[in-house]
Amino acid sequence: MRAPQSAAVLIRSLAVAVVVVGTGLATTGPAAAAPSATVDYVALGDSYASGVGSGPETGECRVTEYAYPALWAATEPTAVKLTQKACSGASSADVLADLVRTPDATNPVKALDAGTDLVSLTVGANDLNLVDALKTCADTSQAQACATKLAAAEAALTTTFPEDLGKTLAAVKTNAPKARIAVVGYPLPFEDVAQCALPLPKTLRDAGNTAVAGINRVLEAQAAAAGATFVDVAARYAGHGLCGTEPWIVGLAGLANNTLLHPSRLGQERGQLIAFTEKVGTPEEILAWIADRDKPAPVPSATPTPTPTTTGPAAPDTAGGTGAGDSGSASGGLPVTGTNVWMLAGVGLALLVAGAFALRVRRPRRVRVVSE
Numbered sequence: 001m002r003a004p005q006s007a008a009v010l011i012r013s014l015a016v017a018v019v020v021v022g023t024g025l026a027t028t029g030p031a032a033a034a035p036s037a038t039v040d041y042v043a044l045g046d047s048y049a050s051g052v053g054s055g056p057e058t059g060e061c062r063v064t065e066y067a068y069p070a071l072w073a074a075t076e077p078t079a080v081k082l083t084q085k086a087c088s089g090a091s092s093a094d095v096l097a098d099l100v101r102t103p104d105a106t107n108p109v110k111a112l113d114a115g116t117d118l119v120s121l122t123v124g125a126n127d128l129n130l131v132d133a134l135k136t137c138a139d140t141s142q143a144q145a146c147a148t149k150l151a152a153a154e155a156a157l158t159t160t161f162p163e164d165l166g167k168t169l170a171a172v173k174t175n176a177p178k179a180r181i182a183v184v185g186y187p188l189p190f191e192d193v194a195q196c197a198l199p200l201p202k203t204l205r206d207a208g209n210t211a212v213a214g215i216n217r218v219l220e221a222q223a224a225a226a227g228a229t230f231v232d233v234a235a236r237y238a239g240h241g242l243c244g245t246e247p248w249i250v251g252l253a254g255l256a257n258n259t260l261l262h263p264s265r266l267g268q269e270r271g272q273l274i275a276f277t278e279k280v281g282t283p284e285e286i287l288a289w290i291a292d293r294d295k296p297a298p299v300p301s302a303t304p305t306p307t308p309t310t311t312g313p314a315a316p317d318t319a320g321g322t323g324a325g326d327s328g329s330a331s332g333g334l335p336v337t338g339t340n341v342w343m344l345a346g347v348g349l350a351l352l353v354a355g356a357f358a359l360r361v362r363r364p365r366r367v368r369v370v371s372e
Contacts, residue, residue, distance in 0.1 A: 037079065037287070038079060038080065038081050039079060039080045039081065039117050039118055039283050039286045039287060039290070040081050040083075040115050040116050040117045040118070041069065041072075041073060041080055041081065041082050041083070041116075041117065041118040041119075041120075042082075042083045042085055042111050042112055042116055042118070042119050042120075042176070042179075043067070043069035043082065043083070043084050043085060043086050043119075043120050044085050044086060044095050044111065044119060044120065044121045044122075044123070044172070045086040045087075045090060045095065045120070045121050045122035045123045045184070046086065046087070046088065046089065046090045046091070046122060046123050046124075046125060046126050047062060047086075047087075047088035047089065047090075047125075047262060048122045048125065048184075048186060048262065048263065048272075049067060049068070049069060049086035049120065049121075049122040049123075049184070050062055050063045050064065050067055050084070050086040050087055050088050051063060051064030051065070051066050051067025051068075051070065051086075051268060052064070052088050052258075052259055052262045053249075053250040053254060053259035053262030053263055053264055053267075054066035054067060054262075054263060054264055054265040054267070054268045055265055060087075060088075061086065061087035061088055062087075062088040063084055063086070063087075066265045066268050066269070067084070067086065067268060068120075068184070068268050068272035068273045068276055069082060069084060069086070069120055070082065070084065071268060071269060071272075071273045072273060072276055072277060072283070073283070075277075075282065075283060076282070076283035076284060079283040079284065079287060080283050083111065085098070085111045086122070089126055090123065090126060091123065091126040091127045091164070092123045092124065092127055092161065092164040092165045092167075092168045093127075093164045093168075094126075095121070095123055095168050096164065096167055096168040096171055098111060099111065099112065099168070099171040099172065099175055100171055110175065111175075112172065112175035112176040112179070113175065113176065114176070114177060114178060115178075116175075116176035116178070116179045117178070117179055117180065117286065117290055118179055118180050118182070118280070118286055119172055119176055119179045119180070119181045119182070120181075120182045120183075120184055120231075120276070120280075121168070121169070121172065121181070121182070121183050121184065122183075122184040122185075122186070123165070123168070124161060124165070124186070124215040124218065124219060125186060125212075125215065127156055127160065127161040127164065127165075127215075128152075128153040128156050128157060128161065128211060128215065129149065129152070129153060129156075130153055130208070130211055130212070130215075131260065131261050132149065133146070133149035133150055133152075133153055133211075134189075134204070134208050134261065135260070136149055137149070137150065137204050137207070138199070138200055138204070146204075150207060150211075153211055154211070154214075157211070157214045157215065157218065161215075161218055162218050162221075162222060165218060165219070165222045166222050166225065166226070169181070169183070169222055169223070169225075169226040169228060170226065172226075173226060173227075178293065180229070180280070180286070180289065181223075181226065181227075181228035181229065182228065182229045182230075182231050182276065182279065182280050183219050183220075183222070183223035183228050183229065183230050183231065184231040184233065184272065184275075184276060185215070185216040185219050185220070185230065185231060185232050185233050185234060186212050186215055186216060186233065186234070187212075187233050187234050187236070187237035187240075187241065187248070187249065187263065187267065187271060188209045188212050188213065188234050188237065188241055189205075189208050189209065189212060189241055189242055189249055189261050190205040190206075190208055190209055190241050190242050190243050191239070191241040191242065191243040191244040192206075192209070193243050193244075195243075196242070196243035197243065198242060198243060198251060198252060205242075205243070208261075212234075213234075216232065216234060220232070229279055229280060230279075231275050231276050231279045231280065232275065232279075233271050233272050233275040233276075235275075236270065236271040236272075236274060236275045237249070237267070237271050240266075240267070240270075240271070242261075247264075248263060248264050248266045248267030248270065248271055249261060249262065249263060249264065249267060250262050250263075250264055
C-alpha cells in the first residue's frame with residue numbers, strides 16, 4: 001500500500017533537514033561596500049597643470065578651466081570631484097611643503113588624505129628656472145647671464161631636482177595611500193627645424209628642448225621608483241611645437257601676459273588631456289578600478305584540515321583486532337577539525353530512522369485471514 005501523503009511529506013522534510021544539517025550553517029562574509037560613485041581627484045603641480053596660457057585665469061595660482069585636470073573632470077562631471085591645487089610658479093619643493101604642512105586656521109584642509117583616489121603631478125620647470133633662463137638667453141646682450149642660468153639648470157637636473165621630486169612623491173604616497181598617482185611630463189617647446197620665425201638661434205632652441213627632455217627623464221625615472229604612472233605628452237606635441245605650422249604652445253605673444261612657452265587651449269585639449277586619458281583612463285575606468293581596489297577580501301573556506309597522527313604501532317583492539325580499524329580508539333582514523341562530519345552523519349541517520357518509524361506507525365496493518 002502506498003504511504004499516506006502526509007508521511008511522504010514528512011520524509012521529504014526530513015531529507016531536506018539532513019541536507020541542511022550536513023551542509024552546516026552558511027557563514028556570511030563582510031557586506032560588500034557600496035561602489036564609489038565619485039573619483040576624488042587632486043591635481044598638484046605648476047602652471048602647466050593650473051592651465052596658464054589656455055584661457056582666462058583666476059586667483060594667484062592662475063588656474064583656468066582649460067587645464068588638463070579640469071578638462072578630464074569635465075568629461076564626467078558627476079563622477080569626479082576635482083581639487084585643483086596646482087599653482088603657477090610651484091616647484092617640487094613647494095608642492096612638498098604644502099603636503100607636509102600642519103593645517104591651520106588659514107588653510108585648514110590638507111590636499112590629500114586616505115580618501116583620495118587619483119593624484120596628478122606636473123612639476124620640474126620651476127626647479128630648473130627654465131622659462132626665465134630662456135627669456136634671458138633670448139636677449140643677445142645677456143650672453144653671460146644666459147650661460148650662468150643654463151649651467152644652473154643643468155646642475156639642478158642631476159642634483160636637487162631628482163631628490164626633491166623623490167621626496168614629493170613619497171609624501172604623496174604617504175598622504176594618499178590608496179590613490180593612483182600620475183606624473184605628467186612636459187612638451188618639447190620647439191620643433192627641430194633649421195628656420196624659425198622666432199628671433200631665437202637654433203642653438204638656444206636646442207638647449208631648451210634638451211633641458212625639457214632631461215626633466216621628462218627625471219620625471220619618468222622617479223615615477224617608476226615610486227610605483228606611479230608616467231604620462232608622456234611630448235609625443236602628442238610632435239609637429240605642434242613653436243616654429244611649427246600649427247603650434248600648441250604660446251609664443252612671443254605670451255611675453256605680454258607671462259604665458260610664453262605654456263600650452264595653449266589646443267595644447268591642453270589635444271596634448272595633455274588625450275595623453276593623460278590614454279595612460280590613466282577615463283573617469284568611468286577609474287571608478288571601476290576603485291571598485292576592484294575596495295572590494296572585500298575573499299573569506300577563507302572552512303575546509304577541515306587533518307591533524308597529523310603520531311606514527312608507531314597501533315594500540316591493540318579489545319576485541320582482538322588492531323586499533324587501526326577501531327574508529328573509537330585514540331589512534332584510529334584522522335581526527336576531524338571544524339565541522340564534525342561524523343556527528344552530522346549520525347544526526348542525519350537518526351532523522352531518517354525517525355521518519356521511517358513514523359511512516360510505519362501511520363501505515364495501516366494488513367490482517368491475515370486464515371480459513372478454518
